[in-house]
Amino acid sequence: MDLRSLVPGAAGLAGVAADALVLVVAGSEAQQTLEPPLAALLAESVKAGDFELKPGRTLYVHRPAGVKAPRLVLAAAADASPKAFKTAVAAALGALKSLGVRHAAVAFAATAKEEGAAVLDDRHAEALAMAVADATYIYRHTKPSAPEGAKLQKVSLVCDKAAANTLKKSLARGQAIAEGVTLARECANRPGNHCTPTFLAEQAQALGAQFGFKVEVLGRKEVEKLGMGAFIAVAQGSEEPLRFIVLRYEGAARGTAPVVLVGKGITFDSGGISIKPAGEMDEMKFDMSGAASVLGTFRALGELSPKVNVVGLIAACENLPSGRATKPGDVLRSMSGQTIEVLNTDAEGRLVLCDALTYAERFKPAAVVDIATLTGACVIALGGQRSGLFSPDEELAGRLLQAGEAALDPAWRMPMDDEYDEALKSNFADVANVGPRGGGAITAAMFLKRFTKAFRWAHLDIAGTAWKGGAAKGATGRPVPLLTHFVLSHAR
Template sequence: MDFKTQVAAAAGLGAVAADALLLVVAGSAVPGDLDKSLAGVLTAAVNAGDFAFKSGSTLYLHRVDGVKAGRVVVAAAADGSVKAFRKAVAAGVGVLKSGGARRVAVALAGAELTADHAEALVTCASEALYVYRATKPSAPAAAKLASFALVCSKEQNAAIAAGLRTGEAIAAGVELARECANRPGNHCTPTYLANTARQLGKDHGLKVEVLERKDVEKLGMGSFLAVAQGSAEPLKFIVARYNGGAKTAAPVVLVGKGITFDTGGISIKPAAEMDEMKFDMGGAASVLGTLKAVALAKARVNLVGIIPACENMPSGTAIKPGDVVTSMSGQTIEILNTDAEGRLILCDALTYAERFKPAAVVDIATLTGACVIALGGVRSGLFSSDDTLAADLLAAGEKSADLAWRMPLDEEYDDALKSSFADMGNVGGRAGGAITAAKFLQRFTAKLRWAHLDIAGTAWKSGAAKGATGRPVPLLTHYVLSQAK
């Protein structure tokens, strides 16, 4: 899709050339400066009870006299905030995508248009029009919508164009993350993730290195190796570097959990909904998506993506409850539950990240069902030992509408990880499960400014809308872009 600006005033919207006009209206009345033809028909619709200024409400009009666009969709946006604008755009695109329009002009009336609105248009429209096709030839035909022009004033044009460009970068990253995560486990293997990273390198000038089992063994990643040993699929340890900043600038490092299918191992999961464990590499997908978004944005920052990728399978060679393994850090771990495998691969990746002397490290993982119980699918769980880093990530989530919520890391939670046979167990009890998982990871971050995002509730949706969301690519991208400044 193509996104661009188009200079026009609210009073001149009737003359805007497009197949369709998506008019987003803020407030509780028809804006006084609106094009007369549009104001007249909208007032009549309100008086007839066909349209209400309720967030997300829509009205479809065909061949309005005095309006050049053949189709007009009016969508209500309450207070005109970016959040309300997103909801209105989603509703409006939903009306238009089944029709014949190709070129859509979008205008906001009754509120001031900003670069954040522009970004929201791109990300929201791209999300609404995404269709997974990789393994589904019978998927519905793509919507004809091919281009969106956001109407703005001449004075706004530069800022709005910049917002559109940021939105396009993020939307491309989100789509890559969704495409990876939506693929079934027999397609999206560790090798597939490695090849995707290599292709990113070719397309965007990233330096990509893929470590094989022998390399991982040499590094002493006993924890990562333990999870991978039950699967016939070869593990991959992926390192991708985007160098957009000064050579001397410390990089931001993102570490993504890459379990391409999680059976639970010997501590096997129930059969119901186990198919959704193909999404257990959502953290890895978000790292790849963020790398793409940051590269497309040409951000002046250095970024490293680290992805430990493998399957967690039950077999004669799989780890067993009670086994003790030695991590790359030298700390030993008693495996009390083989289904708590994500933290076992992340801990070695966090130790590996030390070599980059990073400005900050953020790990991203579909880590615990406990986080889903705590926060549902609205906000990702954020844990950090650094208040400034936590604040920056929360702010990035608010700006991108990819929300997170800070969770505690009190020392008392650490007691649950005590072991009689190793430096720590890999799980505590059920109570505070998301916190004890984060406390486990914290034991490997003494040399790092570190944060952990538990995206178990936000990386995908179940039910009729089953599929990957691409989160938290928007949050991560905004965080990285903020560090470039």
């Protein structure tokens, strides 16, 4: 997709040359900022009841009088915020989806909240890029009958000359993040018989070849040598070979402590011996969304080339029942040396992550963030709007929360009181892999905390945000935007 900033000529918005003009409107006084043809059209549409200044409302006008663009879409935004702008743009692009529009120009008519404040800023530009990517994405890999999709090839953000260079850079950043989101969605949407641990390793190697990342893929023998007993225990019920994937992006000086991203890569999760109910078990192909988000973030880094060092760790395998599968009551020895009593084989994500977290120590990281579709309890707590954020480190938690808000990919910090750790006591090992049902997302985080004493650490539970079910079933690509902003905040 070609994304550019566009400075209107003397004729203003009415003279913009494009197949379609998308006019996002925020505030009842927005028409005061428009030239007469558009101001009159907006006022008449509202007066006639054809268009309402309510979020999500759109109006398509074919060959509007006095406007050069042959198509006009009015889209109402709740306010002038980037979030409201993104929602309105998405609605407008939906109205154009079945038309022959190849170039759309997007403009924003809004009353600034503060006198002299610019309506458009870099966050709006990034929001536009994300809205366009989402509106034009269609999964095709195993569905050759999928519709052709939008003909849209170019989108311009209309702005004044003073803001053009800044918005151009922001559009490029947004497009890079959107590319990462798309890669994450593509990986997660593929069924388990296509997206295997080997496939994830191949995707990492392809990124390495494209952008010059260092990529190392470890198999069963190498993982056994490292002593990753918890990871191996999850993988041993499947015929698919496990893969431990290490990616290195080196954009800063050698010796600069890296940010380490650790992704859960369970390419299909049946629950193992503690097998899940059949209903919606197909959605367990999305259980590698943490791994997909690491790959997506590296895709964005490859495009942006920030001055920061980043390591990506992905522990990839399947969790299936078989004669070799781990059983409830088994005791495992993790890479850290801590022993784990398996009370539920469906609490497998924390088992692969704990060994990956121990492996992260060797990089002497500035910070470690693990990303996992870890618990249904987090879905109950937060739904599908915000990812769960767990960290004992105030500064790190604040940085991640800020990154999420900036990226329109928000998280919510959850508690980690020491008392929650009591639920993980075991009579037969150093720790049990699950506690009681209450506070399940928190006790899962407390389990992981035991393996993070050597570094600053945070955990993102994305079980509610990584994919959607029902008629809109599919991966979201979250939290690639949050992670990319977080990594960029460390650039020098």
